[in-house]
Amino acid sequence: MYVTSQIKVNPVEMQNVLESSAVRSDEHKTRKGSYVFREGDDVDYLYQVKTGALRLTRLLEDGRRQIIAFGLPGDIVGFPSNGAYHADCDVLTEGSVSTLPKSMLESDAVCPQAQSALLNIALREINAMQDHFLVLGRKSADEKVTSFLLALTERIGKTSGTKTYVDLPMSRADIADFLGLTTETVSRIFTALRKAEFIALESLTRVVILNQSALERLSEESD
Amino acid sequence: MYVTSQIKVNPVEMQNVLESSAVRSDEHKTRKGSYVFREGDDVDYLYQVKTGALRLTRLLEDGRRQIIAFGLPGDIVGFPSNGAYHADCDVLTEGSVSTLPKSMLESDAVCPQAQSALLNIALREINAMQDHFLVLGRKSADEKVTSFLLALTERIGKTSGTKTYVDLPMSRADIADFLGLTTETVSRIFTALRKAEFIALESLTRVVILNQSALERLSEESD
DNA sequence: CGTGGTTTTGATAATAGTCAACACGAGTGG
DNA sequence: CCACTCGTGTTGACTATTATCAAAACCACG
Numbered sequence: 001m002y003v004t005s006q007i008k009v010n011p012v013e014m015q016n017v018l019e020s021s022a023v024r025s026d027e028h029k030t031r032k033g034s035y036v037f038r039e040g041d042d043v044d045y046l047y048q049v050k051t052g053a054l055r056l057t058r059l060l061e062d063g064r065r066q067i068i069a070f071g072l073p074g075d076i077v078g079f080p081s082n083g084a085y086h087a088d089c090d091v092l093t094e095g096s097v098s099t100l101p102k103s104m105l106e107s108d109a110v111c112p113q114a115q116s117a118l119l120n121i122a123l124r125e126i127n128a129m130q131d132h133f134l135v136l137g138r139k140s141a142d143e144k145v146t147s148f149l150l151a152l153t154e155r156i157g158k159t160s161g162t163k164t165y166v167d168l169p170m171s172r173a174d175i176a177d178f179l180g181l182t183t184e185t186v187s188r189i190f191t192a193l194r195k196a197e198f199i200a201l202e203s204l205t206r207v208v209i210l211n212q213s214a215l216e217r218l219s220e221e222s223d
Numbered sequence: 224m225y226v227t228s229q230i231k232v233n234p235v236e237m238q239n240v241l242e243s244s245a246v247r248s249d250e251h252k253t254r255k256g257s258y259v260f261r262e263g264d265d266v267d268y269l270y271q272v273k274t275g276a277l278r279l280t281r282l283l284e285d286g287r288r289q290i291i292a293f294g295l296p297g298d299i300v301g302f303p304s305n306g307a308y309h310a311d312c313d314v315l316t317e318g319s320v321s322t323l324p325k326s327m328l329e330s331d332a333v334c335p336q337a338q339s340a341l342l343n344i345a346l347r348e349i350n351a352m353q354d355h356f357l358v359l360g361r362k363s364a365d366e367k368v369t370s371f372l373l374a375l376t377e378r379i380g381k382t383s384g385t386k387t388y389v390d391l392p393m394s395r396a397d398i399a400d401f402l403g404l405t406t407e408t409v410s411r412i413f414t415a416l417r418k419a420e421f422i423a424l425e426s427l428t429r430v431v432i433l434n435q436s437a438l439e440r441l442s443e444e445s446d
Numbered sequence: 447c448g449t450g451g452t453t454t455t456g457a458t459a460a461t462a463g464t465c466a467a468c469a470c471g472a473g474t475g476g
Numbered sequence: 477c478c479a480c481t482c483g484t485g486t487t488g489a490c491t492a493t494t495a496t497c498a499a500a501a502c503c504a505c506g
Contacts, residue, residue, distance in 0.1 A: 058353060061443055064361045068353050081350035105342065115338060119328065122345040127304035129352045130281060130291050136359035137403030138287045141494065172453065180360030182495060187454055204453075204503075220284055364462065395485065408462060410486055427471085427485070447506105454501070461494080469486070476479085 001070040001155055002132040027098040030054070036078075036089040036097065043080035045099035046118075049073050052095015053156075053169035056087045057177075067178040070170060072155050076121055080105065093169040136180050140221075144179040145189040147219035149199070153209055165208040224293040224378055225355040250321040253277070259301075259312040259320065266303035268322035269341075272296050275318015276379075276392035279310045280400075290401040293393060295378050299344055303328065316392040359403050363444075367402040368412040370442035372422070376432055388431040 030036065030052055037043075039058065047054075054071030068087050071077045077089060080102070104114045135144055149166070157166040168175075172190070173183045193199045198215050200208040209215065253259065253275055260266075262281065270277075277294030291310050294300045300312060303325070327337045358367055372389070380389040391398075395413070396406045416422045421438050423431040432438065 058357060060357055060361060064357075066357045066360045068356055079346050079349055081346055086350050086353060105346075106339070115342060116329070119338060119342045119345060122342060122349060123302050123304055123328075125349055126302050126345060126352065127309050129349065129356075130309060132356070133291055133352075133359065134281060134283055134287075134289045136356065137289045137400075138283055177360075183453075184455085184496080185494060187452095188494095191454070405463060406485075407464080407487085411462095414486070449506090450504095452501105452503080454499105456499080457497090459494105459496070461492100463492070464490085465488105466490105467486105467488080470484085472481105472483090474479105474481080476477105 001072045001075060001151070002128040002135075027096055029096050030091040030094055032091050032094045034091050036091065037085045038088050039085055041085050043078060043083055043085055043102050043105075045102060046076055046078040046104070047071075047089075047097040047099055048076045050096040050098055052091065052097075053093040054089055054097075055092050055170065055174060056089050058087050065177045066180070067174055070174075070178070072169075076100075076125075079122065079125070092174075141179075141181055141185050142189055142192075143219050143221060144181065145175070145186060146193070146198075146215045148175060148179060149193075149207060149209075150212070150215055150219055153207075157209070163208060164212070165202065165206055168205045168207060224295045224298060224374070225351040225358075250319055252319050253314040253317055255314050255317045257314050259314065260308045261311050262308055264308050266301060266306055266308055266325050266328075268325060269299055269301040269327070270294075270312075270320040270322055271299045273319040273321055275314065275320075276316040277312055277320075278315050278393065278397060279312050281310050288400045289403070290397055293397075293401070295392075299323075299348075302345065302348070315397070364402075364404055364408050365412055365415075366442050366444060367404065368398070368409060369416070369421075369438045371398060371402060372416075372430060372432075373435070373438055373442055376430075380432070386431060387435070388425065388429055391428045391430060 027050060036047060036054060049071045051073055054075075054077060056068040056071060056077060058066050058068055060066070069075075069077070070092070071089070073095075078085060080086070104118055135147060139147065152168070153164065153166045156169075157164055170178075172186045175181075176183045176186045179186070190199075190201070193215075194201055196214070198209075198211045198218070200210055202208055250273060259270060259277060272294045274296055277298075277300060279291040279294060279300060281289050281291055283289070292298075292300070293315070294312070296318075301308060303309070327341055358370060362370065375391070376387065376389045379392075380387055393401075395409045398404075399406045399409045402409070413422075413424070416438075417424055419437070421432075421434045421441070423433055425431055
């Protein structure tokens, strides 16, 4: 998951392509805090998130951390580079993933259909990552946080009656490491948004969207 | 081209796969300042840079600019999303590109070999972009500029006798927009590196690497 | 109810941005 | 061949934003 308002494609559709293909997809549970894979491990599977949330992390030698992406329902994670995973992946919220065999990636294509589907997923991933470049490179802290909240709401927000809210699967520190900020800055912006009554915090993790259009304006303010 | 020290893969190898495949690749010249394609255009071809340099740009509504990547010899640009290009691509230094028909991307695979090669290229692209996230999100201005110079030297640097140098195909503003900085900051860092005698500027665009190990240290300083 | 981790808040500092002036170089036309 | 101009790059003074460091508040959990 990236901060992006890309054209939505029905994820179910793609999922179907993958499942209808001769590739068996084997579902299993994810335990909070456990690792799905680690950087450098040989790639055995790709994973499609069914429920719950994953975190993809890379580290700089000195310990600085960048969260590459969050894995939310529908996302496919675990794209290899030279046969190995290139990020750590652990579980933020328990749920389940289905595995796709790595043979899908190989050139002696067991199933060209599946490979084509995968190429399209990879292309969409590239597009989303490019959007995230804009966020990381050119947006202010407020813009980053507000566009993050909006994108997350888009993906996993819920509506009950007239109220729209989103349960954050990740900590403030995770949000900071995803957006290239510090925990304190993220926290301060949450507070400011709360004081402006653009959002409310029903709990630490439940964000109620009170004024979506104000957030949208904030997320791309130019002045 | 991203700021990254990824494992090198022989680009010629991949090129061969693509050319040996039933896909004819048709070479043609690029004129400085002209556009190869624009954001939103329907994708007709992918382009592999033979010589010269391209620039891939995306804009925020308010005009802020982010350079997504530079296209240097060997790079493949023009990956579509939903059938359209998602960045502007213009020519920084005249040279030539070869075109690869978009049919390579399609599922009724004319040539599964080529599609598999393409998937691998896309996966490598994703990997390189993830590295760039670390640069954009977690590195200081000095680290950004020095790692950029090193990566560029790696890609298109030349050695004459004992001297290593690189001719920058892009302006200071381009570097700034690639790294999420301002022109002034990039310029100041160039000056500082020159004063520290880590680099020399033989001309505005020719950077001589005087102290590579110092630059390497700077590019990942932690303090 | 205490303990440990996360979040929030505050005070201060550092980094990079902004705005403005000046320098430099390439190309143009007198 | 020498101004002149335009675009790009550099430098300086100042400002703003965000990071840092430290403390307090809050929550979750045993």
